[in-house]
Amino acid sequence: MRKLIEDILYDRRKDAVTLPLRFVLRFFASVYNYVTSIRNFLYNKRILKAKDVPCRVISIGNLIVGGTGKTPVTMMTAKMLKEAGKSVVVISRGYKGQSKDPIVVSDGSSVLVSSIECGDEPHIIASSLQGVPVVVGRDRFAAAMMAYKRFKPDVIVLDDAMQHRRIYRNVDIITMDADNPLGTEYLLPHGLFRESPYSIRRAKAVVITRLTDEHNRERIERMVRYYNRNVLIFWSTNVAVGLREPGSSDKTGLDAVKGKKIAALSNIANPLSFYRLLESLGYTIVFKQVMPDHHRYTFAELDYIEKNSLKAGAELLIMTAKDERNFPADYNVKIIEKRVLDIEAVIVEEIEEYMKIIAPGIKK
Structure with a gap:
């Protein structure tokens, strides 16, 4: 059933089998559209009022479910602000984390909780951004106020908050x-x-992520401008910054495994971008294992994946940082050598214009 619903969501099947379920889901989609439209109308007219935090707030979000590269863009934005001399805190919902109350994931100098407590993406942000505190909380306003009282930041960057309109953002x-x-x-x-x-009209900017030479930029821009003619559009791509052993922060050069046969493991929403990046580095993928987004691995699954990687002729298993955060805490089996590929998002042009959006008055 899950596979059938995913095929409908991603518009992969339009046949007699899916027709009845499509009809039902379309009805509920109409109800959902009605509810969200009324909610947005009430916020737009300030009948429902967003709550203020006493500092600048930047929201990084999206309009569709699944991965759009929000977290790398959040990290890139926070890093740019910090390098420009601003004190920054990142606030995240903490998706799939066990903590129900706001918690400090990182105080800017060390990571204080596990990925199980805070969720995989906030843990990745906290581990990657030195000098940037990270706080998670399902109530983003409560988390932001806690962060402000403790760290007094110049700017708060909200990760995945487009629909969380209860907190005011600049x-x-x-x-x-x-x-x-x-x-x-x-x-x-x-x-x-x-x-x-049409909610694109609320946005000051759109960042197109994971750009490659194969993408038609004019077509993408037309799609965006159909809903907002004046929105600023920026283009970004993901770059690999190093390989490391799971659990380690010591990176090795990307050329160290060039020419080797590898297995690719991913529990991200768009694994195709991961495969493209690996292939662009000169790696030969002989085995691919795709798991659901944010999937937490079991010992049995990892045993199966490692053994089948070897059987396919792989010399190395390369995974994403999100996969790493979802391994069992005490997993130390070494059937095959494993590495984590760390990535960063970068704006490919008009960096100064992006800085004007996130930190007016500061030139990059």
Whole structure:
């Protein structure tokens, strides 16, 4: 059933088998659209009022479910602000984390909790950004106020907060995957939209992520400008910054495994971008294992994956940082050598213009 629903969500099947379920999901999508539209109307007219935090707030979010590269863009934005001399705190929901109350993941100098407590993506952010505290909380306003009282930041960067309108933000930035900028045409639960694509009108900027030479930039820009003619559009790509052993922070050069046969493991929403990056580095992929987004691995699954990687002729198993965070805490089996590929998002042009959006008055 899950596979069938995913096929409908991603518009992969339009046949007699899916027709009845499509009809039901389309009805619920209409109800969902009605509810979200009324909610947005109430916020737009300030009948429902967003709550202020006493510092600048930047929201990085998206309009569709699944991965659009929000977390790398959040990290890139926080890093740019810090390098420009601003004190920054990142706030995240902490998706799939066990903590229900706001908690400090990092105080800027050390990571204080496990990925099980805070969720995999906040843990990645906390481990990657030195000097930037990270706080998670399902109530983003409560988390932001806690962060402000403790750290007194100049800027708070909200990770995945486009739909969390209860907290006021100075800037909304939407991320869109260059592979599939606007998903399918329907709202949840029939399609991928979390809210109407016309919500792009609330955004100050759109960042197109995971850009490659294969993407048609003019086509993507037309799609975006259909909903907001004046929005600023920036283009970003993911770059590999090093390989390391799971659990270690010591990176090795990317050329160390060039020419080797590898297995690729990914529990991210868009594994194709991961494969492209590996192949661009000159790695030969002989085995691929795709798991659901944020999947937590079991010992049995990892045993199967490692053994089948060897059987396919792989000399090395390369995974994402999100995979690493979802291994069992006491997993130390070494059937095959494993490495984590760390990545960063970078704006490919008009960096100064992006700085004007996130920190007016500061030149990069």
